[in-house]
Amino acid sequence: MTTGTRKREAPTVPGRLPLIGHTPAMLRQRLAFTAKLRSHGDLVRVWLGPLPVHFATTPELVHQVLSGPGEKFRKGLLVDKLRRAFGNGLVSTDGEFHRRQRRMIQPALRQPALERHAAVMTESAADLVDSWRPGQPLRFDRVVQDFTIGVVGRTLFSTDFDPRVSAEIRRHTSTMLRLGVVRALAPGPLALPVNRRFDDAVARVHRVVDDIVAHRRTDRADLLSTLVEARDEHGLPMNARQVRDEVVTLLVAGSETTGVALSWLFHELAANPDVADRVHDEVDEVVGRRPATLADVPELRYTRRVITEVLRKYPLWIMMRRTGADVTLGGVDLPAGADVAFSPHALHHDPLSHPAPERFDPDRWSPDRAARVPRGAYVPFAGGLHHCPGHQFAQYELAIATATIAARWRLVPVPGTPVRPKVVGLIHPDRLPMTAVPRSH
Numbered sequence: 001m002t003t004g005t006r007k008r009e010a011p012t013v014p015g016r017l018p019l020i021g022h023t024p025a026m027l028r029q030r031l032a033f034t035a036k037l038r039s040h041g042d043l044v045r046v047w048l049g050p051l052p053v054h055f056a057t058t059p060e061l062v063h064q065v066l067s068g069p070g071e072k073f074r075k076g077l078l079v080d081k082l083r084r085a086f087g088n089g090l091v092s093t094d095g096e097f098h099r100r101q102r103r104m105i106q107p108a109l110r111q112p113a114l115e116r117h118a119a120v121m122t123e124s125a126a127d128l129v130d131s132w133r134p135g136q137p138l139r140f141d142r143v144v145q146d147f148t149i150g151v152v153g154r155t156l157f158s159t160d161f162d163p164r165v166s167a168e169i170r171r172h173t174s175t176m177l178r179l180g181v182v183r184a185l186a187p188g189p190l191a192l193p194v195n196r197r198f199d200d201a202v203a204r205v206h207r208v209v210d211d212i213v214a215h216r217r218t219d220r221a222d223l224l225s226t227l228v229e230a231r232d233e234h235g236l237p238m239n240a241r242q243v244r245d246e247v248v249t250l251l252v253a254g255s256e257t258t259g260v261a262l263s264w265l266f267h268e269l270a271a272n273p274d275v276a277d278r279v280h281d282e283v284d285e286v287v288g289r290r291p292a293t294l295a296d297v298p299e300l301r302y303t304r305r306v307i308t309e310v311l312r313k314y315p316l317w318i319m320m321r322r323t324g325a326d327v328t329l330g331g332v333d334l335p336a337g338a339d340v341a342f343s344p345h346a347l348h349h350d351p352l353s354h355p356a357p358e359r360f361d362p363d364r365w366s367p368d369r370a371a372r373v374p375r376g377a378y379v380p381f382a383g384g385l386h387h388c389p390g391h392q393f394a395q396y397e398l399a400i401a402t403a404t405i406a407a408r409w410r411l412v413p414v415p416g417t418p419v420r421p422k423v424v425g426l427i428h429p430d431r432l433p434m435t436a437v438p439r440s441h
């Protein structure tokens with residue numbers, strides 16, 4: 001800490017090694033590494049190889065980063081390393097271009113379009129629960145990932161994915177995101193071993209997306225036709241590359257996230273029978289045995305708390321920004337171009353904001369207790385200019401799928417197969433084998 005005319009510097013986290021910095025420790029320990037950062041200060045420096053990254057560790061500072069003006073906190077290192085995948089899609093752009101694209105895409109993810117999408121979610125969830133047989137073993141993580149890929153395909157692109165195509169998207173998007181994070185944390189030559197596999201996964205995802213665009217249905221008013229038919233102020237359409245970038249962005253951002261949340265949700269129901277009983281009671285009363293619809297969602301109060309709690313316990317591991325101008329953060333002056341990061345997972349597991357954070361406790365979201373959660377301490381959908389435009393879509397999909405499944409089935413873990421978190425960027429279950437057991441009403 002400095003006084004007088006000297007500028008204060010953020011403390012460096014202990015354990016920095018020459019040349020490789022904190023990269024190996026961070027990649028090895030992941031959640032444990034980011035959980036400890038707050039004990040070293042509100043804003044601390046972590047060295048990714050030779051690159052200093054300032055980690056904000058308190059809800060107040062994270063709120064400042066997320067809701068600060070767009071020219072101060074721009075997209076950063078993580079997105080740079082994923083740019084080959086997402087190009088100039090919404091998730092990787094800033095400024096006027098980002099605003100323009102967002103204005104075009106947002107209506108497809110809001111009312112009244114959401115009502116149409118919710119009908120597809122209901123139909124897809126009904127197909128899913130009809131396809132299971134009593135006692136059927138499922139790789140539940142894969143099943144729900146294919147379900148969410150299918151929902152994005154059918155709602156946004158009027159495309160029914162062949163199961164083999166869904167499996168291909170699932171496999172290669174997961175590899176792409178995992179290696180994208182490794183490339184960000186291990187800059188320069190440290191990333192050489194993964195670059196080829198990353199490029200290969202990106203090429204495969206692009207191939208699938210080019211196919212979706214080539215075979216698009218022109219008789220549907222879906223998001224894809226909106227993108228293809230949009231014209232800018234000079235009457236010019238988006239080029240094919242831009243259309244592809246947006247489709248890749250939506251396909252990946254809209255399926256991987258929701259699929260992971262559904263996996264953890266049923267894992268937690270199995271681990272917490274009291275919570276499962278309350279979900280079943282509510283679903284029996286509101287929905288009965290039919291598939292859930294959008295009209296049911298407001299009535300599914302407890303189920304929605306369960307979803308909020310899943311998104312607390314299993315959010316993104318890290319998010320990054322880069323300063324676009326001189327910024328003072330936590331009393332430290334950062335020049336333009338400084339890398340800034342924070343861990344939604346660490347914030348969501350900080351006992352100062354969320355007592356007994358490892359406990360799965362949906363009642364922490366009862367209105368009186370939720371009001372005590374500090375601003376910036378719960379950020380599953382980020383915030384500010386880049387706040388997830390699909391948050392409502394995701395919450396409807398999670399509620400409709402959860403209620404439709406829980407109305408008919410109990411998912412029982414296969415004994416002797418412990419489930420461990422695999423930290424990719426998102427936090428996945430490493431595998432989730434479950435057996436579908438019919439519920440007796």
Ligand code: HEM
Nearest residue numbers: 090091253254257258261380381382386388389390393394
């Ligand atoms: C549980 C599900 C979801 C979670 C946890 C989630 C989380 C997030 C987060 C944290 C961001 C901000 C990333 C950043 O600023 O660096 C984001 C952005 C985004 N999400 Fe989601 N998301 C979910 C579902 C969806 C869905 C269903 C869609 C689309 C159908 C979607 C589309 C997007 C897009 C396009 C962006 C980029 C927005 C921008 O930069 O302006 N997401 N999401």
